[in-house]
Amino acid sequence: xxxxxxxxxxxxxxxxxxxxxxxxxxxxxxxxxxxxxxxxxxxxxxxxxxxxxxxxxxxxxxxxxxxxxxxxxxxxxxxxxxxxxxxxxxxxxxxxxxxxxxxxxxxxxxxxxxxxxxxxxxxxxxxxxxxxxxxxxxxxxxxxxxxxxxxxxxxxxxxxxxxxxxxxxxxxxxxxxxxxxxxxxxxxxxxxxxxxxxxxxxxxxxxxxxxxxxxxxxxxxxxxxxxxxxxxxxxxxxxxxxxxxxxxxxxxxxxxxxxxxxxxxxxxxxxxxxxxxxxxxxxxxxxxxxxxxxxxxxxxxxxxxxxxxxxxxxxxxxxxxxxxxxxxxxxxxxxxxxxxxxxxxxxxxxxxxxxxxxxx
Amino acid sequence: xxxxxxxxxxxxxxxxxxxxxxxxxxxxxxxxxxxxxxxxxxxxxxxxxxxxxxxxxxxxxxxxxxxxxxxxxxxxxxxxxxxxxxxxxxxxxxxxxxxxxxxxxxxxxxxxxxxxxxxxxxxxxxxxxxxxxxxxxxxxxxxxxxxxxxxxxxxxxxxxxxxxxxxxxxxxxxxxxxxxxxxxxxxxxxxxxxxxxxxxxxxxxxxxxxxxxxxxxxxxxxxxxxxxxxxxxxxxxxxxxxxxxxxxxxxxxxxxxxxxxxxxxxxxxxxxxxxxxxxxxxxxxxxxxxxxxxxxxxxxxxxxxxxxxxxxxxxxxxxxxxxxxxxxxxxxxxxxxxxxxxxxxxxxxxxxxxxxxxxxxxxxxxxxxxxxxxxxxxxxxxxxxxxxxxxxxxxxxx
Numbered sequence: 163x164x165x166x167x168x169x170x171x172x173x174x175x176x177x178x179x180x181x182x183x184x185x186x187x188x189x190x191x192x193x194x195x196x197x198x199x200x201x202x203x204x205x206x207x208x209x210x211x212x213x214x215x216x217x218x219x220x221x222x223x224x225x226x227x228x229x230x231x232x233x234x235x236x237x238x239x240x241x242x243x244x245x246x247x248x249x250x251x252x253x254x255x256x257x258x259x260x261x262x263x264x265x266x267x268x269x270x271x272x273x274x275x276x277x278x279x280x281x282x283x284x285x286x287x288x289x290x291x292x293x294x295x296x297x298x299x300x301x302x303x304x305x306x307x308x309x310x311x312x313x314x315x316x317x318x319x320x321x322x323x324x325x326x327x328x329x330x331x332x333x334x335x336x337x338x339x340x341x342x343x344x345x346x347x348x349x350x351x352x353x354x355x356x357x358x359x360x361x362x363x364x365x366x367x368x369x370x371x372x373x374x375x376x377x378x379x380x381x382x383x384x385x386x387x388x389x390x391x392x393x394x395x396x397x398x399x400x401x402x403x404x405x406x407x408x409x410x411x412x413x414x415x416x417x418x419x420x421x422x423x424x425x426x427x428x429x430x431x432x433x434x435x436x437x438x439x440x441x442x443x444x445x446x447x448x449x450x451x452x453x454x455x456x457x458x459x460x461x462x463x464x465x466x467x468x469x470x471x472x473x474x475x476x477x478x479x480x481x482x483x484x485x486x487x488x489x490x491x492x493x494x495x496x497x498x499x500x501x502x503x504x505x506x507x508x509x510x511x512x513x514x515x516x517x518x519x520x521x522x
Numbered sequence: 523x524x525x526x527x528x529x530x531x532x533x534x535x536x537x538x539x540x541x542x543x544x545x546x547x548x549x550x551x552x553x554x555x556x557x558x559x560x561x562x563x564x565x566x567x568x569x570x571x572x573x574x575x576x577x578x579x580x581x582x583x584x585x586x587x588x589x590x591x592x593x594x595x596x597x598x599x600x601x602x603x604x605x606x607x608x609x610x611x612x613x614x615x616x617x618x619x620x621x622x623x624x625x626x627x628x629x630x631x632x633x634x635x636x637x638x639x640x641x642x643x644x645x646x647x648x649x650x651x652x653x654x655x656x657x658x659x660x661x662x663x664x665x666x667x668x669x670x671x672x673x674x675x676x677x678x679x680x681x682x683x684x685x686x687x688x689x690x691x692x693x694x695x696x697x698x699x700x701x702x703x704x705x706x707x708x709x710x711x712x713x714x715x716x717x718x719x720x721x722x723x724x725x726x727x728x729x730x731x732x733x734x735x736x737x738x739x740x741x742x743x744x745x746x747x748x749x750x751x752x753x754x755x756x757x758x759x760x761x762x763x764x765x766x767x768x769x770x771x772x773x774x775x776x777x778x779x780x781x782x783x784x785x786x787x788x789x790x791x792x793x794x795x796x797x798x799x800x801x802x803x804x805x806x807x808x809x810x811x812x813x814x815x816x817x818x819x820x821x822x823x824x825x826x827x828x829x830x831x832x833x834x835x836x837x838x839x840x841x842x843x844x845x846x847x848x849x850x851x852x853x854x855x856x857x858x859x860x861x862x863x864x865x866x867x868x869x870x871x872x873x874x875x876x877x878x879x880x881x882x883x884x885x886x887x888x889x890x891x892x893x894x895x896x897x898x899x900x901x902x903x904x905x906x907x908x909x910x911x912x913x914x915x916x917x918x919x920x
Binding site: 172179225281290331408410416418453456483 | 553554555558562565566591592593594596597598599600601603604605607608610611612614623624625626628629632633637638639649651655657694695696699700721723
């Protein structure tokens with residue numbers, strides 16, 4: 163029975179991280195899929211969200227600024243606001259750049275954000291990072307939450323302790339995963355509404371033919387800044403959830419572009435850019451493969467070892483990590499060759515109202 | 523669609539489960555990422571400990587097999603949390619011998635292993651933050667000394683060399699920043715003067731401006747960096763400009779590469795410390811004999827620590843009498859701290875017999891006595907290394 167619980171909890175963890183990546187991919191889809199903005203600085207916006215959340219909600223610490231102990235939801239919302247503010251400033255300055263130049267600028271900006279987080283050691287504890295970040299639901303079991311308002315209103319600390327001892331230690335895991343999934347679903351529906359709205363159709367027009375859109379009297383620059391900010395806000399929220407999931411964030415490895423920026427790009431392209439369902443599918447699919455492939459490679463090596471017992475497998479075991487990367491790379495090649503427009507290609511929004519369902 | 527993926531994922535996961543009567547421990551290490559070459563011999567040392575246990579009777583009275591499930595933590599919190607989630611839930615490991623980098627260790631412990639009640643025994647995480655991480659639990663241990671100790675050892679070394687003022691340059695990463703902070707504090711409190719203390723970003727082509735700024739204050743440089751990413755370049759710039767005469771530093775700089783690239787004749791006034799094992803002890807001699815036989819480099823950084831961790835975990839499981847996760851922490855303290863019959867590396871059979879007859883044991887490890895304090899930390903031994911005949915020559919600081 164224990165093993166089934168294990169698989170269940172692993173599935174929860176897959177859904178949690180998959181959901182976080184889905185949020186990042188949805189944010190990128192607004193920028194790239196809707197508006198055609200090449201943002202190569204996803205990690206930077208995620209980092210802003212994560213650090214904002216961490217500094218606002220952690221307990222007081224000698225290592226970093228504050229630890230303001232604010233409610234978690236305030237942390238989540240402020241993370242979105244902060245990512246939005248930074249995106250506004252960047253957008254006003256850089257958005258007029260053409261696609262490839264914008265890509266270069268955003269890579270640079272993500273690096274600048276990382277270096278600031280790394281070097282402002284009084285605020286962020288520099289490369290050593292911030293730990294003990296409270297995680298939604300699990301945080302109820304921490305003393306500073308259950309001995310304060312509003313939880314002390316329901317029961318005294320002693321009562322809470324007894325209660326938490328009486329339920330399984332993993333109780334918060336499904337709740338945390340579901341919270342993230344619900345957020346993904348809400349944002350998905352909002353973005354779908356947006357996609358078929360006049361604003362969404364205007365974005366497509368701008369992406370496909372900027373000059374024609376401008377000639378039709380659309381304020382191209384303003385619309386693009388709007389899309390850039392909206393995408394960054396969603397990425398900021400994803401960053402806040404990432405901080406909660408990891409419970410420790412540090413600027414160098416956590417927000418490494420290969421795992422935060424380019425992996426999200428792969429997810430979006432494989433799933434289908436321009437299609438919100440595709441973004442979500444791509445994120446979950448790639449993350450499931452990324453994570454579970456480790457179990458597969460270990461299993462395959464075991465099987466090889468039993469089949470050919472004359473072969474020394476220790477060298478394979480040490481190389482398993484690299485074999486896995488190769489395997490994932492091959493799979494991506496396959497997906498991109500087989501589905502050049504992504505697994506779920508973009509569907510153009512219908513004209514409006516009733517005729518919507520006839521559109522291809 | 524989603525459901526199908528989930529189910530097929532689970533079926534695949536089932537492939538990896540080994541026979542039911544084995545006792546599994548998790549072994550997440552940074553097999554990919556920035557330091558795979560450093561990790562390879564450490565991983566081999568874990569294998570050697572597992573081999574010793576299995577060759578000398580296995581675990582418990584029915585000789586169950588001791589298995590280390592290897593996964594990749596990539597020195598990265600995201601990868602480490604994911605890897606350890608799989609170990610704890612899918613592989614159902616009894617304990618974790620593991621993550622190499624401090625950030626990955628803290629993240630996996632806080633996110634996964636502490637909430638699940640699984641013991642983490644890190645082999646090389648040296649951040650001082652790990653000492654004060656836990657909140658009422660006793661689940662995180664390590665067989666490598668905290669940087670807090672090495673920073674102090676290095677400050678004492680500087681003092682003993684008659685250095686009164688020194689400039690500090692450190693690579694801006696979690697490891698080097700931490701040790702530089704401890705060193706600066708210790709050196710100042712011993713009456714020394716820090717003339718400049720600056721972080722540098724790794725992987726730059728030149729550090730001349732940094733070297734010049736720091737060099738104007740002092741002739742001595744304390745350098746905390748990894749040799750490959752910035753250390754050698756800074757040393758070269760410093761030697762070219764003649765900004766510094768004496769160099770001290772910590773284990774990130776200790777590599778043959780440094781001598782090969784800069785030339786032994788230029789490195790007369792260079793001393794680097796590293797966590798070391800006292801090679802005169804019986805425990806180390808026993809370890810060296812086994813390591814040499816297996817082709818594992820006995821004195822490489824954190825290699826003896828890795829062996830100790832895997833061996834200690836096996837002793838703790840044997841002592842606990844079952845693969846029950848909740849009993850491991852207490853058992854680990856008993857077998858590591860004693861009092862009891864001394865057990866040296868490789869002496870699994872002896873330990874097993876004593877434990878079976880109800881006796882108590884005290885493991886004395888390859889890297890040191892391995893006695894855990896209340897934070898789960900061990901005291902460390904360090905060596906000072908100077909260049910002799912084109913090679914680093916270690917002398918243990920006692």
